[in-house]
Amino acid sequence: MPELPEVETVKRTLEPLVVGEEIFQVRVYYSGIIKCPNAEEFTEYIKGRRIETVTRRGKYLLFSLSADWELIIHLRMTGRLTVNKGEDPLDKHTHLVFELSAGKELRFTDIRKFGMVYLVKSGCWERIHGLFTLGPEPLASEFTLKVLKDKLHGKKTRLKNFLLDQSQIAGIGNIYADEIMFAAGLLPQRKTEDLTDREIARLYSAIHLKLEEGIRHRGTSFRDYVDGKGEKGGFQEKLKVYGRSGQNCSCGSALISIVAAGRTTVYCPKCQG
DNA sequence: ACAATATCCTGCGAGC
DNA sequence: TGCTCGCAGGATATTG
Numbered sequence: 001m002p003e004l005p006e007v008e009t010v011k012r013t014l015e016p017l018v019v020g021e022e023i024f025q026v027r028v029y030y031s032g033i034i035k036c037p038n039a040e041e042f043t044e045y046i047k048g049r050r051i052e053t054v055t056r057r058g059k060y061l062l063f064s065l066s067a068d069w070e071l072i073i074h075l076r077m078t079g080r081l082t083v084n085k086g087e088d089p090l091d092k093h094t095h096l097v098f099e100l101s102a103g104k105e106l107r108f109t110d111i112r113k114f115g116m117v118y119l120v121k122s123g124c125w126e127r128i129h130g131l132f133t134l135g136p137e138p139l140a141s142e143f144t145l146k147v148l149k150d151k152l153h154g155k156k157t158r159l160k161n162f163l164l165d166q167s168q169i170a171g172i173g174n175i176y177a178d179e180i181m182f183a184a185g186l187l188p189q190r191k192t193e194d195l196t197d198r199e200i201a202r203l204y205s206a207i208h209l210k211l212e213e214g215i216r217h218r219g220t221s222f223r224d225y226v227d228g229k230g231e232k233g234g235f236q237e238k239l240k241v242y243g244r245s246g247q248n249c250s251c252g253s254a255l256i257s258i259v260a261a262g263r264t265t266v267y268c269p270k271c272q273g
Numbered sequence: 274a275c276a277a278t279a280t281c282c283t284g285c286g287a288g289c
Numbered sequence: 290t291g292c293t294c295g296c297a298g299g300a301t302a303t304t305g
Binding site: 002003006059074075076077078112114116129130164166173174175176220222223224225242263264 | 296297298299300301
């Protein structure tokens with residue numbers, strides 16, 4: 001569920017609450033969420049480690065721990081990572097509870113159980129394929145207009161597929177892909193190699209605009225998403241196309257829904273070309 | 274090299 | 290009210 005702006009918001013809300021905390025114990029209610037090592041080793045190795053930093057890479061959350069361990073979490077569609085009080089009632093779908101000091105708990109909750117949790121030695125990402133092959137951070141300075149242009153022209157694919165490909169650009173999912181293409185005035189089925197310099201410049205600006213706007217509104221809570229404090233985001237109010245199929249675009253024409261890259265894709269046939 | 278499809282899983286809204 | 294169906298923001302393996 002959460003894309004770059006949502007994961008960034010979770011990161012920012014968790015950071016002040018968990019950095020410096022020691023993980024005294026982990027309670028595992030559903031071990032299938034732990035991808036490596038096995039649940040027994042996971043709980044054994046993590047016990048007594050201190051959380052030193054919280055960072056984000058694409059849609060992954062990275063917790064660097066003492067003694068060179070790294071806890072890596074992907075929320076996938078419905079994952080939630082929240083800080084709770086020990087006495088807060090446990091959600092039906094809470095799979096992992098990290099016990100911190102003074103009754104504070106970091107809880108991983110995931111209705112659909114698609115989330116993924118890893119514990120590795122720092123920087124040992126080879127076993128986490130999606131993280132290991134991740135493309136550049138779209139909001140970092142190394143993601144230049146030239147980088148985007150080279151990537152677009154080096155691929156024989158369509159724009160929607162390209163934007164969802166995490167190995168090309170990290171962190172864009174279905175909602176922001178559609179909003180970015182609308183903001184850039186580009187159709188999802190456009191071939192990336194055919195895009196002109198002008199269009200690529202519009203796409204580049206739209207990527208920054210929409211991701212930054214998403215972060216500023218603390219993410220999109222279309223269904224399940226909440227931040228580290230359990231609070232909803234506000235960007236769903238600002239969506240121009242996603243979830244608005246059949247409604248009118250601001251230009252007056254009806255928004256169209258198609259399936260592209262295997263996902264529902266909404267666009268305006270008049271504003272996007 | 275790329276696209277489409279199935280898969281993991283639960284909940285929800287629509288339609289009957 | 291209760292049922293069945295289709296759909297959901299992700300990543301990945303498999304098939305074409």
